[in-house]
Amino acid sequence: xxxxxxxxxxxxxxxxxxxxxxxxxxxxxxxxxxxxxxxxxxxxxxxxxxxxxxxxxxxxxxxxxxxxxxxxxxxxxxxxxxxxxxxxxxxxxxxxxxxxxxxxxxxxxxxxxxxxxxxxxxxxxxxxxxxxxxxxxxxxxxxxxxxxxxxxxxxxxxxxxxxxxxxxxxxxxxxxxxxxxxxxxxxxxxxxxxxxxxxxxxxxxxxxxxxxxxxxxxxxxxxxxxxxxxxxxxxxxxxxxxxxxxxxxxxxxxxxxxxxxxxxxxxxxxxxxxxxxxxxxxxxxxxxxxxxxxx
Amino acid sequence: xxxxxxxxxxxxxxxxxxxxxxxxxxxxxxxxxxxxxxxxxxxxxxxxxxxxxxxxxxxxxxxxxxxxxxxxxxxxxxxxxxxxxxxxxxxxxxxxxxxxxxxxxxxxxxxxxxxxxxxxxxxxxxxxxxxxxxxxxxxxxxxxxxxxxxxxxxxxxxxxxxxxxxxxxxxxxxxxxxxxxxxxxxxxxxxxxxxxxxxxxxx
Ligand SMILES: C[S@@+](CC[C@H](N)C(=O)[O-])C[C@H]1O[C@@H](n2cnc3c(N)ncnc32)[C@H](O)[C@@H]1O
Numbered sequence: 004x005x006x007x008x009x010x011x012x013x014x015x016x017x018x019x020x021x022x023x024x025x026x027x028x029x030x031x032x033x034x035x036x037x038x039x040x041x042x043x044x045x046x047x048x049x050x051x052x053x054x055x056x057x058x059x060x061x062x063x064x065x066x067x068x069x070x071x072x073x074x075x076x077x078x079x080x081x082x083x084x085x086x087x088x089x090x091x092x093x094x095x096x097x098x099x100x101x102x103x104x105x106x107x108x109x110x111x112x113x114x115x116x117x118x119x120x121x122x123x124x125x126x127x128x129x130x131x132x133x134x135x136x137x138x139x140x141x142x143x144x145x146x147x148x149x150x151x152x153x154x155x156x157x158x159x160x161x162x163x164x165x166x167x168x169x170x171x172x173x174x175x176x177x178x179x180x181x182x183x184x185x186x187x188x189x190x191x192x193x194x195x196x197x198x199x200x201x202x203x204x205x206x207x208x209x210x211x212x213x214x215x216x217x218x219x220x221x222x223x224x225x226x227x228x229x230x231x232x233x234x235x236x237x238x239x240x241x242x243x244x245x246x247x248x249x250x251x252x253x254x255x256x257x258x259x260x261x262x263x264x265x266x267x268x269x270x271x272x273x274x275x276x277x278x279x280x281x282x283x284x285x286x287x288x289x290x291x292x293x294x295x296x297x298x
Numbered sequence: 299x300x301x302x303x304x305x306x307x308x309x310x311x312x313x314x315x316x317x318x319x320x321x322x323x324x325x326x327x328x329x330x331x332x333x334x335x336x337x338x339x340x341x342x343x344x345x346x347x348x349x350x351x352x353x354x355x356x357x358x359x360x361x362x363x364x365x366x367x368x369x370x371x372x373x374x375x376x377x378x379x380x381x382x383x384x385x386x387x388x389x390x391x392x393x394x395x396x397x398x399x400x401x402x403x404x405x406x407x408x409x410x411x412x413x414x415x416x417x418x419x420x421x422x423x424x425x426x427x428x429x430x431x432x433x434x435x436x437x438x439x440x441x442x443x444x445x446x447x448x449x450x451x452x453x454x455x456x457x458x459x460x461x462x463x464x465x466x467x468x469x470x471x472x473x474x475x476x477x478x479x480x481x482x483x484x485x486x487x488x489x490x491x492x493x494x495x496x497x498x499x500x501x
Contacts, residue, residue, distance in 0.1 A: 025411070025412070025415060025440075029384065051381075051383060051389040052383060052384060052412070053381035053382060053383045053384075053389050053409040053412055054381055054389060054391050054393070056409075056412060057381070057405065057408055057409055060408075094391060094392070094393045096392050096393055096394050097392075237392050240362050240389065240390045240391065240392075241389075241391070244363065269361070269362055269375055269378060269390050270362065271361075274363065
């Protein structure tokens with residue numbers, strides 16, 4: 004009996020060292036992401052794991068599941084629970100004129116190039132609830148380019164896309180957006196671009212008319228047209244290197260030589276497979292231009 | 299216990315406190331040190347420069363996907379959360395503020411466990427909010443070691459107090475003793491474990 008116990012005991016400790024909670028959770032997380040992909044088509048399998056794991060753990064403790072496996076059951080059988088989880092995982096935080104210095108550089112450096120084209124196509128990939136797109140629309144208007152531009156604004160998350168289409172933002176944030184707009188080189192009166200209501204602001208119709216909001220998943224969908232400028236900020240940080248390379252490949256295929264690509268302040272093309280295909284235009288602001296690699 | 303990483307959280311008064319801790323460490327300090335200091339969202343990378351000039355260590359702002367190297371000090375970039383992946387590399391996120399903070403100490407500490415399991419020394423220094431409380435609790439539950447600055451020696455005592463209330467912390471020390479204690483703790487752990495290796499570094 005004593006022998007049996009001690010064998011069990013040592014087996015237990017072996018198991019514990021080889022398979023502690025963290026390893027088990029990693030297995031469960033992998034299975035969950037596989038289940039989500041097979042059932043709903045959203046592919047998170049090549050995302051950076053730390054953020055996803057943390058969000059999943061918080062959902063677990065909030066809703067009182069005892070394990071990720073227990074939650075997986077609910078994800079598979081309850082669509083509305085999946086939608087909640089999708090919102091947890093697709094971090095939709097954004098703001099107007101986030102990083103004002105970037106928008107200032109856009110206005111000062113890229114806009115003069117764009118003025119040479121008779122017609123422009125711009126793609127905002129991972130546009131979330133649209134704040135970034137309306138910021139761009141304002142700059143294009145002020146620079147006299149809006150009427151010859153078609154903006155494609157895409158995200159994988161239809162809930163935020165609907166908000167983007169509506170162009171309705173919480174009034175409490177407008178003060179900060181106004182300050183950002185001014186730091187980004189805005190000269191007009193920012194309040195002309197929206198109508199204020201009690202607790203929300205509605206963006207002006209004249210900013211919306213050339214924006215097409217649509218559903219597009221960077222992990223699973225393909226190229227849909229040739230663009231002059233692609234803006235994809237604070238999306239690649241959520242992907243692993245393989246997925247980053249896939250997405251940068253999509254962008255490269257969507258741009259002619261001389262096309263512009265803008266990434267987030269802490270993202271870079273430099274350690275990717277496409278480093279040689281792009282030159283720095285404004286290095287600190289991660290503004291790149293596609294180079295002619297054939298010659 | 300053989301430690302593999304040091305994580306530090308600090309807020310109001312933190313620059314002085316971080317300088318005190320880092321200046322006590324030699325240039326060959328064997329572990330990476332990863333810091334969340336609450337900063338204004340639009341500040342640049344001046345903190346890394348200050349800390350580098352006031353210590354013997356190499357200090358830089360952490361980059362996304364950067365592989366964590368022993369002996370380096372990394373600072374979370376302003377306005378981003380800093381996370382640690384299983385493979386001991388960094389990720390960044392613009393997820394909303396946690397405990398009103400981005401970067402948040404809790405986010406760094408919770409994810410440090412993914413990469414470093416129980417081999418973590420976590421330090422909470424001065425600060426005027428409660429960020430870090432959840433993080434130290436989880437690190438402690440997973441077998442890590444927690445050091446907290448005494449509330450009396452802190453410019454703002456809320457953060458040390460929150461950490462002490464959150465879990466059974468291992469050591470509470472006045473600021474000037476934290477650096478020397480950390481060095482001793484790490485040296486002892488390295489010595490103890492290197493005794494288990496033969497001269498070829500095998501166990
Ligand atoms: C943190 S937000 C960034 C929003 C905005 N670009 C900015 O910088 O403020 C990231 C957005 O990327 C979207 N996203 C994440 N994975 C995606 C994918 N595979 N395809 C398309 N959009 C994705 C999310 O839904 C979210 O709206």
